[in-house]
Amino acid sequence: MLILKSSVSKLLFVAFILMIGCRAKDDFPGLEYAPNMYHSVPYEGLSQITDESSGKWLSNREDGKGEYFNSNPNNPHGMNLREPVDGTVKRNMSGYMPYRVHKDSVDLAARILKNPVEKSDEILSDGKQLYSVFCQACHGSQGKGDGKVGEVMLGVPAYNVGRVKDVPEGHIFHVITHGKGRMWPHGSQITIEERWKIVHYVQQLQQLD
């Protein structure tokens, strides 16, 4: 009875030590129950595992690689994400075609572009929301060039003074898309329709005193 008791407590103690060690902390993600249900078999866009032997101990893959290996050897850098094929156009609800004015042709854009999105209160509030996400950090909440990042970045113009006050909608759209001066292109982050909504809101900020 005494022996049984002591062996049980020893077992418990060993289990205790093991269990303390299996919590996720810092670089250790913790233990998994049934790991092959946790790890994606198809290529998983945002979790790339390039180590071929990763999870080999439970692998029953036909190619002999580890169960966790998740990386597409056909892509550059073994990435699971790929850029769209050159020349393909993403379908969108409003049927916008890609913006093709060359990045250096800001004056051309200023002359020829017209905002296809009709201005309304709803569009303006969308524009304001998008502005607060994508522009405000540098340009400031009122477009005075006094955003917190703008203060460090320097060279952020105010919308409502000088030459910026009078730039037309096409200019604004072009600058959001391709950048200008110190501002880098934001076309990859903001869709065409969203850019036009922002243009409406920025035009409102241009009119501020």
Next chain:
Amino acid sequence: MSTTAMITKGFYSTAYFIVLSLLFSASVYGQDASSIPTDEGIISQGRTLYNNNCAVCHAIERQLVGPALKNVHERQSVEWLKAFIINSQRVIQSGDQYAVNLYNQYNRTEMPAFDFSDDEVMSILAYIKDESAKEPVQAAASDTGDGSQAQAQTGTAISSGYITVILMALLIVLVLILIVLAVLISVLTKYIKQKTDLDEADEELVSQKVDFGKLVRSPGFVWFASFIFTAIVLKAVIDGLFSIGIQEGYAPAQPIAFSHKLHAGQYEIECQYCHTGVLKGKSANIPSANICMNCHSAIVKVGDSDQPSAEIQKIYDAIENNKPIEWIRVHNLPDLSYFNHAQHVAVGEIECQTCHGPIEEMEIVKQHSNLTMGWCIDCHRQTDVNSMGNAYYDKLVELHESKGKGPMKVADIGGLECAKCHY
């Protein structure tokens, strides 16, 4: 080409010829600089123009995007300055050596053309000249600023210091009281022992000794101690078993020591600026290096350091070698379940912090929630569906209200269906 354009062009080329030839004659400078007006009215007009157009990229004392403008009228002739302000690219393209050097020195940043009249340019120059003559007041002002800040800091330091001192004093007083009591007991016991006429009960009390060894070996204590020990170990084992498959607290070191505390906290950059997928797709997405470069093309140093930051250099390496940064994914939802960000953030209007915790305070991102099924279900049971102004829900709300079960929760519209997340 219209006549006006031709005349303008002719005027400009003549102007540049004059400018270039004047560049080599030093005697012109004095004469030129003296032609800058010193009238108060003109200076104040210049101040307005300067603040609206130039201050974005130039300062008098400091180099910003472009060079510091202090005593700029001593560097070049007024004619040259005028030409450069009105259309800097034209001066650069004319091959003027000074302009070309300037252009290259400042990372080939184009100074935009300005449509100023002659008087306007002169007023700006007048303002710059006037400012240049003034003693730098900024340094003094910033000194006082630092001073008051330091004072404020000592203020808080003193108050927190006070608390520690008070606590320490209290502790010392308590220890002293304890010592005094112990001394009292020993003195009293000695005094009683000297007496011979004690009865039995008192005698026992005085000569009483606590035997710790005996107490520890007593079966009651052994039973109690082993019970407590087993209970603690069992609790830990069960907790440990329940922590299997939960990555709460996972905080891997990333290839670049990116701080959300700095970017999202201090600089208040919206989450969506970098995590662009959050309103549109399943994943919030990890930004590619070009999004980092939107700011870090210009921001090279960290804090007050003079040296370019080694961490920021890693972004440049990634861009130059076209090699993606291998960020380590923190939130690894098991493959057996489906989660969609757009559904929760765009439609459900849940704040990022609800699930991800105080990200804007995290130096290293840590998984805040446990992401278990129970955790999902709890929220689905408690959260009301915001059906206001959304016609999609009209019939569902009607149906729900006909059964009269209170507000419509996520659970009522299928938030507990297995196949919503597992398929």
